Amino acid sequence: MDDHGDAPHGPHGPHEPDEIRRFWSRLGLPGLVDVHTHFMPERVLRKVWEYFDGLGPLTGGMEWPIAYREEEAERARILREFGVRAFTAMLYPHKPGMAAWLNDWAVDFARRTPDCLHTATLFPEPGVEAYVGEAVAAGARVFKAHVQVGAYDPADELLRPAWGVLADAGIPVVIHCGSGPAPGKHTGPGPIARVLADHPRLRLIVAHMGMPEYEEFLDLAERYGEVRLDTTMAFTDFSEGFMPFPRRALPRLAALGDRILLGSDFPNIPYPYAHQLHALERLGLGEEWLRAVCHDNGAELFGLNGPELR
Ligand SMILES: [Zn+2]
Numbered sequence: 135m136d137d138h139g140d141a142p143h144g145p146h147g148p149h150e151p152d153e154i155r156r157f158w159s160r161l162g163l164p165g166l167v168d169v170h171t172h173f174m175p176e177r178v179l180r181k182v183w184e185y186f187d188g189l190g191p192l193t194g195g196m197e198w199p200i201a202y203r204e205e206e207a208e209r210a211r212i213l214r215e216f217g218v219r220a221f222t223a224m225l226y227p228h229k230p231g232m233a234a235w236l237n238d239w240a241v242d243f244a245r246r247t248p249d250c251l252h253t254a255t256l257f258p259e260p261g262v263e264a265y266v267g268e269a270v271a272a273g274a275r276v277f278k279a280h281v282q283v284g285a286y287d288p289a290d291e292l293l294r295p296a297w298g299v300l301a302d303a304g305i306p307v308v309i310h311c312g313s314g315p316a317p318g319k320h321t322g323p324g325p326i327a328r329v330l331a332d333h334p335r336l337r338l339i340v341a342h343m344g345m346p347e348y349e350e351f352l353d354l355a356e357r358y359g360e361v362r363l364d365t366t367m368a369f370t371d372f373s374e375g376f377m378p379f380p381r382r383a384l385p386r387l388a389a390l391g392d393r394i395l396l397g398s399d400f401p402n403i404p405y406p407y408a409h410q411l412h413a414l415e416r417l418g419l420g421e422e423w424l425r426a427v428c429h430d431n432g433a434e435l436f437g438l439n440g441p442e443l444r
Pocket residue numbers: 170172224366399
């Protein structure tokens with residue numbers, strides 16, 4: 135049944151799925167919930183890949199070989215093979231006039247990909263409140279905002295009503311707002327703190343643990359009960375090499391165990407998927423913490439614990 139042939143799909147080849155399945159079954163989990171995976175229209179994704187290949191300034195000049203450069207259906211199949219029960223389609227505009235089009239694509243993608251949490255995005259532009267409302271009405275369950283690539287201020291007046299819609303609807307927003315791998319004009323905890331002061335109930339999920347401003351974003355999570363963080367690329371050898379997580383903040387990470395969510399950045403990662411899991415395990419915060427982070431927190435947030443599930 136397996137068609138890996140001589141061309142293993144990941145850096146770990148045909149044994150990688152077993153390794154990953156062993157990881158979550160050892161923990162007694164029914165699988166993984168990954169809140170940070172990228173699916174987007176094929177030509178947009180190709181552009182993103184070209185960008186990583188060309189070592190654009192936003193990669194921080196790092197070599198960034200994409201580990202899972204596959205067709206869309208194959209990428210979804212790989213996640214299922216890993217036992218990822220629910221994932222997202224993190225898509226984001228880099229200019230005005232693009233978000234509504236991405237959202238239309240995402241409706242269709244969610245329809246043909248039932249294990250993908252229907253994802254939508256936004257940009258500070260006229261009409262944003264309307265298309266965010268439409269995406270919510272169409273069933274969007276999570277939003278993605280990319281402050282670095284979009285080069286906008288998340289506290290921009292134009293976004294204010296849209297954040298209000300999302301806060302009222304309780305829909306989580308995964309937001310890349312930290313200054314890694316390279317800072318942007320509006321990255322860092324300041325602009326986001328202004329958004330939260332305005333919308334304290336907004337369910338922000340700070341991508342990449344806010345790297346490299348880990349502690350400042352932990353401050354925000356400690357202050358606002360609906361702020362969460364995703365683990366995307368954090369704690370891996372790759373990120374620790376140039377943006378290490380401060381060891382002194384580990385107790386805070388442990389204490390926030392119910393608000394840390396597994397994210398991977400699949401497929402755009404320069405190492406095997408399993409490495410993210412081992413990077414979490416080696417933090418030494420224990421199995422209960424790992425269970426919450428790798429599955430239970432996401433399952434709870436997105437209401438995945440229906441009768442047929444765990
Ligand atoms: Zn990402």
